[in-house]
Amino acid sequence: MSLKPYTSNLRVAYFSMEIALQPEIPTYSGGLGILAGDTLRSAADLELNMVGVTLVSRAGYFQQEIDSEGRQTEQADWWRPEDYASALEAKITVSIEGRSVWVGGWIYILRGHTNGREPVILLDTDLAENNEEDRKVTNHLYGGDESYRLKQEIVLGVGGIRMLQALGFRIFHHHMNEGHSALLALELLHRNSFADEDLRAGETPYLATIREQCSFTTHTPVEAGHDKFHYDLVGRMLTDFSDLKLLKKLAGEDRMNMTRLALNLSETINGVTKRHAQVSRKIFPEYAVRAINNGVHPATWTCKPMAELFDSYFPGWQHEPELLVRADCCLPDELIWNAHGLAKQHLLEGIEKITGQRFDPTLPVLGFARRMTAYKRPDLLFSDIDRLAQLAREHPFQIVLAGKAHPADHGGKRLIENLHNYMRQLKGVVSIAFLPNYSMATAQALVAGVDVWLNTPMQPLEASGTSGMKAAFNGVPSLSVLDGWWIEGCIEGLTGWAVGEANQSDAARDAESLYHKLEHVVLPMYSQRRDEWIKVMKGSISKNAAFFNSHRMMRRYVTEAYIR
Numbered sequence: 391m392s393l394k395p396y397t398s399n400l401r402v403a404y405f406s407m408e409i410a411l412q413p414e415i416p417t418y419s420g421g422l423g424i425l426a427g428d429t430l431r432s433a434a435d436l437e438l439n440m441v442g443v444t445l446v447s448r449a450g451y452f453q454q455e456i457d458s459e460g461r462q463t464e465q466a467d468w469w470r471p472e473d474y475a476s477a478l479e480a481k482i483t484v485s486i487e488g489r490s491v492w493v494g495g496w497i498y499i500l501r502g503h504t505n506g507r508e509p510v511i512l513l514d515t516d517l518a519e520n521n522e523e524d525r526k527v528t529n530h531l532y533g534g535d536e537s538y539r540l541k542q543e544i545v546l547g548v549g550g551i552r553m554l555q556a557l558g559f560r561i562f563h564h565h566m567n568e569g570h571s572a573l574l575a576l577e578l579l580h581r582n583s584f585a586d587e588d589l590r591a592g593e594t595p596y597l598a599t600i601r602e603q604c605s606f607t608t609h610t611p612v613e614a615g616h617d618k619f620h621y622d623l624v625g626r627m628l629t630d631f632s633d634l635k636l637l638k639k640l641a642g643e644d645r646m647n648m649t650r651l652a653l654n655l656s657e658t659i660n661g662v663t664k665r666h667a668q669v670s671r672k673i674f675p676e677y678a679v680r681a682i683n684n685g686v687h688p689a690t691w692t693c694k695p696m697a698e699l700f701d702s703y704f705p706g707w708q709h710e711p712e713l714l715v716r717a718d719c720c721l722p723d724e725l726i727w728n729a730h731g732l733a734k735q736h737l738l739e740g741i742e743k744i745t746g747q748r749f750d751p752t753l754p755v756l757g758f759a760r761r762m763t764a765y766k767r768p769d770l771l772f773s774d775i776d777r778l779a780q781l782a783r784e785h786p787f788q789i790v791l792a793g794k795a796h797p798a799d800h801g802g803k804r805l806i807e808n809l810h811n812y813m814r815q816l817k818g819v820v821s822i823a824f825l826p827n828y829s830m831a832t833a834q835a836l837v838a839g840v841d842v843w844l845n846t847p848m849q850p851l852e853a854s855g856t857s858g859m860k861a862a863f864n865g866v867p868s869l870s871v872l873d874g875w876w877i878e879g880c881i882e883g884l885t886g887w888a889v890g891e892a893n894q895s896d897a898a899r900d901a902e903s904l905y906h907k908l909e910h911v912v913l914p915m916y917s918q919r920r921d922e923w924i925k926v927m928k929g930s931i932s933k934n935a936a937f938f939n940s941h942r943m944m945r946r947y948v949t950e951a952y953i954r
């Protein structure tokens with residue numbers, strides 16, 4: 391395949407450990423990868439010149455199976471790159487533990503709704519030239535131990551830069567989506583062939599030259615989200631870069647902190663919501679962390695019946711989602727209600743097919759789906775089972791749940807078991823379904839088909855959250871804790887409802903607020919004041935979908951990070 395159309399103009403290289411390219415390709419674990427996919431999908435729609443760089447992750451993240459006790463087991467999720475992508479002609483090497491490891495790969499072309507096309511490089515070490523162990527380096531997304539992860543990050547950062555060059559790409563800016571790819575900046579430093587003395591003298595102007603070419607987006611204040619590697623491991627593995635003194639200066643004295651490295655070698659640094667940028671500035675006070683709010687890709691996350699409605703009332707909305715700002719006054723109630731009804735029917739059919747449970751389409755469905763981990767508090771809704779049961783007797787509703795726990799997150803796995811426990815306790819009182827193997831496809835059905843999207847994280851740990859934005863595109867209001875994007879997205883009673891209070895994290899109070907809102911506001915409005923309900927549905931589209939989309943996000947990255 392000729393790369394000419396992609397190498398003839400200057401591009402921004404977008405590096406991410408995971409990218410959700412399409413539902414059939416399991417090269418993502420959750421929000422970060424979905425955002426990376428939405429980034430490139432918007433770039434394609436807007437015809438921005440970019441190129442994605444990621445690992446091929448042949449074994450995917452994992453397929454989740456859940457037994458009757460709610461115990462999660464994981465299976466490799468193999469996919470065949472040759473079915474979706476073309477083999478690259480170039481191969482390069484990176485040095486790992488003093489060995490030359492060969493890196494080849496694939497090129498996947500992401501198509502926009504216009505003529506825009508974004509090439510995505512999927513780096514692959516499964517080559518005959520490599521030993522058995524090295525061939526597996528690009529198999530498992532977030533699998534293996536610390537040394538496996540470091541090898542992956544060497545392939546992504548160092549290998550990614552070398553591959554782009556070998557293929558003839560002309561890159562004027564590099565965007566690090568999280569710190570996993572920060573070694574790319576070291577490689578840039580290396581290949582700018584500054585004299586060793588200059589480097590050792592430290593500081594500018596050499597580092598400034600690199601910084602000008604790099605942007606960094608941090609995605610979480612959660613400690614585990616920031617990779618740190620012991621220097622004895624780094625010294626053993628990263629044999630291309632021998633200047634440990636410089637490395638410690640850039641990445642931290644005690645361990646190689648990938649976030650520090652990215653922070654020190656990037657000119658523009660951003661968090662993903664206003665609150666997250668604020669929290670990040672507190673964690674990293676030496677750096678100017680700005681906010682570029684996340685968004686979701688309009689066409690990917692709007693269900694078909696709703697998209698058809700938008701097509702007829704707001705032609706061009708896929709390119710210019712701002713047009714949806716008129717949804718509140720211009721969309722007929724009946725049409726939006728019917729479009730949602732079709733999405734709900736589709737979801738309920740899916741639930742029945744997968745779990746055998748039959749939901750009542752006339753009753754409201756609450757949806758909660760995301761990574762299962764402690765700070766997301768999937769169990770908050772169940773903190774008082776008797777109260778929840780009583781609530782369901784007075785105002786019947788149904789619940790659908792989904793989410794994977796990282797294989798090493800035992801707390802997360804226990805949460806899934808607990809949820810199954812609650813489901814058993816509430817049997818006959820509340821219909822609750824848990825859909826196994828949460829994925830992009832499940833998310834598409836869920837965010838469109840439920841009536842209320844629930845999010846109850848522990849403040850201030852939800853940097854953004856994007857699934858509620860997806861719900862907004864489908865006219866589904868959120869009922870959420872005031873954290874992440876919801877601080878900016880919530881207009882009480884107009885786009886959805888708040889759980890608890892801003893800047894106050896207290897599980898008992900949040901639970902109390904959640905029950906109170908359901909009992910006195912949300913459920914009665916759904917069953918008794920349909921026109922008011924539809925007004926909230928429209929508010930979520932006009933106020934939130936019009937703003938929290940990845941087109942707006944990309945226009946901001948271009949003007950505030952890539953071109954300055």
Ligand SMILES: *Cc1c(COP(=O)(O)O)cnc(C)c1O
Pocket residue numbers: 419420421422424759760761828829830833834854855856857858860
């Ligand atoms: C959107 C999405 C996420 C992220 O959702 P949050 O609200 O940020 O937790 C995770 N997984 C999948 C499959 C998604 O589609």
